[in-house]
Amino acid sequence: QQPVQSPQAVILREGEDAVINCSSSKALYSVHWYRQKHGEAPVFLMILLKGGEQKGHDKISASFNEKKQQSSLYLTASQLSYSGTYFCGTEWEGNKLVFGAGTILRVKS
Amino acid sequence: SQTIHQWPATLVQPVGSPLSLECTVEGTSNPNLYWYRQAAGRGLQLLFYSVGIGQISSEVPQNLSASRPQDRQFILSSKKLLLSDSGFYLCAWSRGNEQFFGPGTRLTVL
Numbered sequence: 001q002q003p004v005q006s007p008q009a010v011i012l013r014e015g016e017d018a019v020i021n022c023s024s025s026k027a028l029y030s031v032h033w034y035r036q037k038h039g040e041a042p043v044f045l046m047i048l049l050k051g052g053e054q055k056g057h058d059k060i061s062a063s064f065n066e067k068k069q070q071s072s073l074y075l076t077a078s079q080l081s082y083s084g085t086y087f088c089g090t091e092w093e094g095n096k097l098v099f100g101a102g103t104i105l106r107v108k109s
Numbered sequence: 110s111q112t113i114h115q116w117p118a119t120l121v122q123p124v125g126s127p128l129s130l131e132c133t134v135e136g137t138s139n140p141n142l143y144w145y146r147q148a149a150g151r152g153l154q155l156l157f158y159s160v161g162i163g164q165i166s167s168e169v170p171q172n173l174s175a176s177r178p179q180d181r182q183f184i185l186s187s188k189k190l191l192l193s194d195s196g197f198y199l200c201a202w203s204r205g206n207e208q209f210f211g212p213g214t215r216l217t218v219l
Contacts, residue, residue, distance in 0.1 A: 099153040
């Protein structure tokens, strides 16, 4: 089943923070986060494995709550370059990902 | 380092014509390979995946097929294209947990 992402879209000003959520109805092995710019391929951001870990690099981090089957992506002090569509991909069997519908993020100056 | 190539980058084909899209990966061996389709403004739909030469799993019934004739080559084909086959076709590879996408082929069926 396709994971549910929220919100569908968000508009920020530079420097503001955002949270994107991803929920699954199935027990997950891992959650993958990607960012896609218009007309380009998705770019891998990070992967979180079951165990409730949290990861981050630069000002983008994520958490994975295995019990709730939820993951959240945190973008702090957003920059113009953060604009794009963010997808979570959930893995619950054998190296296959099921992607959410995406969250459109627009950062304005 | 690993790189993934797809060609062509764009393609315009008439309804009923055949299709062949190619994907190759460099810098790794025995990767898992995937074909996804993304309709305009939509999410990513897994079409096929392969864990080895000649091993193809189909996720969605359709008029497309995939083949893996070599370890690092993945081909997406169709004998007769439909209008609904239009979209952005992405090949991806993984070896371990992380998946990485190729640049994609934008297909328009007229």
